[in-house]
Amino acid sequence: MNLNPIQLFDTESSTFTYILTGPGSNQAVIIDPVDHHWERDLRHLERLGLQLVYVLETHAHADHVTSAGKLRELTGAQAAVPSGCGIAPAELQLNDGDVIRFGDGEEIKVLHTPGHTAGSMSYIWRGNAFTGDTLLIDGCGRTDFQSGSSDALYDSVSAKLFSLPQETRMWPGHDYKGQAVSTIGWEKRHNVRLANRSREDFCKLMSELNLPKPKLIDVAVPANQNLGLPHGA
């Protein structure tokens, strides 16, 4: 049965953070928390009477810093991160096909979806796909840094994400237009970058985006590879 996550938003970087919790247990998982919102996020857990057991990252972000390390310290949760993202201090280095268990039989499946970064993972839980920056609502993440690859993103989306049940709800890592959620089926049919487009077309389109370098990348990536904690901490 599909259960929606609790969706939180950072207006500065337009980043979504998700809290997942199922029936029969107060255990919860958080995905992609943002540094300056650690207190807001802890308060949500407290208000809802939830115990945080895992902090998940979809990748090492270039546009904002995670609060994973801080939340881990304050709650005793474990950090679970994609194995290919260089996030060394995390307890769990996730690989494609891994399953994260929490609560009363809740299961999160780990799906390796490289392209935005080489290590990027998507997480599948109860009919929901948390796609990070691999697949966005009517868009996708850029592929021009952090070992990004348009070829790899095309494969991740067309072969892996678009093969999920069509009604799967798709919760992106960012949105810049006030949108919250989509479905795999809608994106497969309508996504302006990826629906009904050949690999060649897609790679050409991505190579011509000419996006500016993210302002925070030189700070954010090393910080995120240390779970947002000061180096040496």
Place this chain on the structure above:
Amino acid sequence: MNLNPIQLFDTESSTFTYILTGPGSNQAVIIDPVDHHWERDLRHLERLGLQLVYVLETHAHADHVTSAGKLRELTGAQAAVPSGCGIAPAELQLNDGDVIRFGDGEEIKVLHTPGHTAGSMSYIWRGNAFTGDTLLIDGCGRTDFQSGSSDALYDSVSAKLFSLPQETRMWPGHDYKGQAVSTIGWEKRHNVRLANRSREDFCKLMSELNLPKPKLIDVAVPANQNLGLPHGA
């Protein structure tokens, strides 16, 4: 079993709009949609393959205009509104204790919670309370216009909302601090305006707020009493 709603946000008025949908049916209900987001909201319904059957209003808002009339026209949904709010063109005039049924056995209970406005309603669905501007996260709506009453709000919250199961998730009509959800139990214990406060204290506090008149009130209330449609339409 608790099912979270889909929560959408209007950054201009900090208003939350909610989409409710249950298993076994594609029927959906929307609560408090905002005028300029009608297209965004329709697209969410389309992406998720949902059929809108009811547009609910918690009250006649003073700070933004509803898209209820527009959504009704475009989807064939019925408008369901509090009977005491002067929203004449709605199909359903709701009273305390009414039940709105949709989907495969989904039930929304109507709870009259006056105080912010005389007609204000809260809606209870699957362990969630949609409290409009009656109860906010760590706050409450103002009571100084539209037949508002601090006495009535005190009763609505302390006698009605705080009597719901303590784990009930509380989804407010607005939030100004990036918060998304709370619980009845947390608000009963910690809400800065209402937890452990006497009626006299609460009414004194509310009478001393000296808030400015909402900029849009003279336009928004008459517009909302016509479901956001031009008068004469």
